[in-house]
Amino acid sequence: MPIARGYAATDASKPLTPFTFERRNPNPDDVVIDIKFAGICHSDIHTVRNEWKNAVYPIVPGHEIAGIVSAVGSDVTKFKVGDRVGVGCFVDSCIGCAERDLDREQYMPGLAGTYNDFEADRKTRTQGGYSDSIVVREGYVMSIPDNLPLDASAPLLCAGITLYSPLRHWNAGPGKKVAIVGMGGLGHMGVKLGAAMGADITVLSQSLSKKEDGLKLGAKEYYATNDPETFTKLAGTFDLIICTVSAEIDWNAYLGLLKVDGSFVVVGAPENPIPVHAFSIIPGRKSISGSMIGSIKETQEMLDFCGEHNIVSEIEKINIQQVNEAYERVLKSDVRYRFVIDIASLAA
Amino acid sequence: MPIARGYAATDASKPLTPFTFERRNPNPDDVVIDIKFAGICHSDIHTVRNEWKNAVYPIVPGHEIAGIVSAVGSDVTKFKVGDRVGVGCFVDSCIGCAERDLDREQYMPGLAGTYNDFEADRKTRTQGGYSDSIVVREGYVMSIPDNLPLDASAPLLCAGITLYSPLRHWNAGPGKKVAIVGMGGLGHMGVKLGAAMGADITVLSQSLSKKEDGLKLGAKEYYATNDPETFTKLAGTFDLIICTVSAEIDWNAYLGLLKVDGSFVVVGAPENPIPVHAFSIIPGRKSISGSMIGSIKETQEMLDFCGEHNIVSEIEKINIQQVNEAYERVLKSDVRYRFVIDIASLAA
Structure with a gap:
């Protein structure tokens, strides 16, 4: 051997x-x-x-x-x-x-x-x-x-395919508004890959500390999620949100950022269950999905x-x-x- | 006037x-x-x-x-x-x-x-x-x-279109295994409509008290959800589950009944958030969605x-x-x- x-x-x-x-x-x-x-x-x-x-x-x-x-x-x-x-x-x-x-x-x-x-x-x-x-x-x-x-x-x-697969499966491409939640090992790959597919990429990160990097890697916009105005300003904006963070976030606030028929895709696994309000997904036929490599x-x-x-x-x-x-x-x-x-x- | x-x-x-x-x-x-x-x-x-x-x-x-x-x-x-x-x-x-x-x-x-x-x-x-x-x-x-x-x-x-729309949107039809959760005003319409579309319909109801009706209206199978064996036996079975009940149920157990790429669609609105475990949706690329009329x-x-x-x-x-x-x-x-x-x- x-x-x-x-x-x-x-x-x-x-x-x-x-x-x-x-x-x-x-x-x-x-x-x-x-x-x-x-x-x-x-x-x-x-x-x-x-x-x-x-x-x-x-x-x-x-x-x-x-x-x-x-x-x-x-x-x-x-x-x-x-x-x-x-x-x-x-x-x-x-x-x-x-x-x-x-x-x-x-x-x-x-x-x-x-x-x-x-x-x-x-x-x-x-x-x-x-x-x-x-x-x-x-x-x-x-x-x-x-x-x-x-x-x-x-x-x-791993990081590359974890983002590539949902971007493809949920049809990221020209004319699609895609948000990447989290600007880390997974998230920065989502920005690069999504932008190369022709999608309009927004990064939603806790703060603006990595904004310069995000824009350089291909994001069109970059918002801080520690600013409550982000959730008002971007309500109903995205066809697809890919969430790379496993921290506890205000899930229903993020669902509010989806368009009608929008998809929120989880690729990072939070420890606790995601509390999905029925009224966050019924009016708008929204989905929350998982994706794995x-x-x-x-x-x-x-x-x-x-x-x-x-x-x-x-x-x-x-x-x-x-x-x-x-x-x-x-x-x-x-x-x-x-x-x-x-x-x-x-x-x- | x-x-x-x-x-x-x-x-x-x-x-x-x-x-x-x-x-x-x-x-x-x-x-x-x-x-x-x-x-x-x-x-x-x-x-x-x-x-x-x-x-x-x-x-x-x-x-x-x-x-x-x-x-x-x-x-x-x-x-x-x-x-x-x-x-x-x-x-x-x-x-x-x-x-x-x-x-x-x-x-x-x-x-x-x-x-x-x-x-x-x-x-x-x-x-x-x-x-x-x-x-x-x-x-x-x-x-x-x-x-x-x-x-x-x-x-x-209302009841008719509430079931018809998700059955169509998620492509119920020949070769598709569809579960209708709840055999009430909404659920019985799901059975009739889904069967007429050619889908293979299973009713998941608390008990078997309405089983005869369910089969008469077009369901192929009918299971009681108060029997834990139902969840073992039907694991990984369904392309689509439409949930018409607004009671508190064991949501993650139902997600376990989906096939890979399966969709769980909520048309009844429970009062409390639905606690979705990431590991109920990531391995299997499953979705939980809402639908409204x-x-x-x-x-x-x-x-x-x-x-x-x-x-x-x-x-x-x-x-x-x-x-x-x-x-x-x-x-x-x-x-x-x-x-x-x-x-x-x-x-x-």
Whole structure:
């Protein structure tokens, strides 16, 4: 079995520490990847701290993976050694079932998460991208366009697709007024992607502290939600609102910003239930929906779209030894806009 | 000014009593209607008891109106004396605005409710269908097909369109699994209309007491929601759930009954907010939406559809002197399935 080195959580309350572990022997349909960069997603923190009550330690987090193919199995046709590739939030699913045919396998019960889950054999634990290599079936590996830098592409595999999928599903494009709530790792990708799709993007952020960035990345307007006038001024404005924040906000006030037939889409998961007043959705036929990453096909489509439009994440690159400090900064929203671990630092 | 006789509420806590009042002088684009029948909608009770905190007394309730045209203004082209017609929940709107063009004027702010509201002049109070005549602009009057009995057609104007519109909007039809929550005045119309559209209809009712009726009206299956096994057995089953009940139910359990991309549509308004867990909608891209009656064009389409499929409401006909007693029975769900007032009884 190939040996991988990385950083793992061994307990909900302890920092991540160096960890050496076995990857599975590659099968004929597997791709072996030298991981070069891994993004830090808020889900990594929720998982390793067992805030979702499903942690099985040790856990090597990381599902925003960018690297180079180092070996391919005999049945692999899509990739060759040296290819620039990415792996996202899942590494297997119930292939062949109805949902896969509809390209929405991300919503299938049989999904194998990239870490803290089981491989398709339902026995081997999966381990993620804060490590120097990974073995993944070729159907779950995606190509990263040549013109995109590998480091800033890593966050596309989760943050990018998390915004791209709902923007596409709810038809963001020319003539559509779209609000992105929250200007963080997810939100700033929504601004870039939505603007590239031709939609009219407004950022709704707690304050105006990141306004300059928001406008530079493609937003037409930028409003502070700590100013009550924002909710009066923008009432009935948006076709689509994508909410990336998991904090407690005044949900019904945001529903008031939708047009008739508008959709409010939740991609960040708040801890408490969202209290939806019937009178916030009945007069106006409004919807509140959830959305979760995207299918493999859609993720590749997103990467190709990013290649065409030269879109990557805004990142701060760190060495893996800084990961615990970076977690604390993520919790304070002190990053513009995504941490990416330089896996080469493992050798330091 | 023409004199009308009817029953009105004069106070939130008093029974409805006989009431004589003036209708406006007909304009050239008005239709004068001899009201023959008026359905009793739960909204009538909410309004006259000021449970929605907007009552301006006296109030003549009733927005499920069926009658015969007794006079038409000189500019009226769609109707002539003797025509069988209906009037629903609104009698005017901001004609010409964008929403009217999209045939969803029911969601416009300028809507003039059939009672407890103002006419288009924003001065004259509107009064509803528990009365012997009404004057309405022809654009807000609909034709009732000749083959449908006038009495059982009255509830189509609110209960019928309240279910027809979401069934159409969310594409109920062959191959679609649709659940109707609640088997009352609204729910039984959902069963009839959904089945006629070719959808596979399941009723989710508190108990099995109305099961025989449900299956007779077109449901394929009927489950009791007081049996917890219902929620296990039907998990992930429905493309669309239309919820007609305003009671406090276990909302997230119902969201669990949706398929991927399924929609839960609220047409009954519960008093308290609906607590939507993010994890009930994110994994499965599910939606919770509201829907409110339908446009005039869609209501006419619904009436024509009912004509083709011989659909009317199941009613219990009463004299207007029984209206207060009927209200008490509505509150106890003691009616199969809609009370309709025979306006001829006013003369008794």
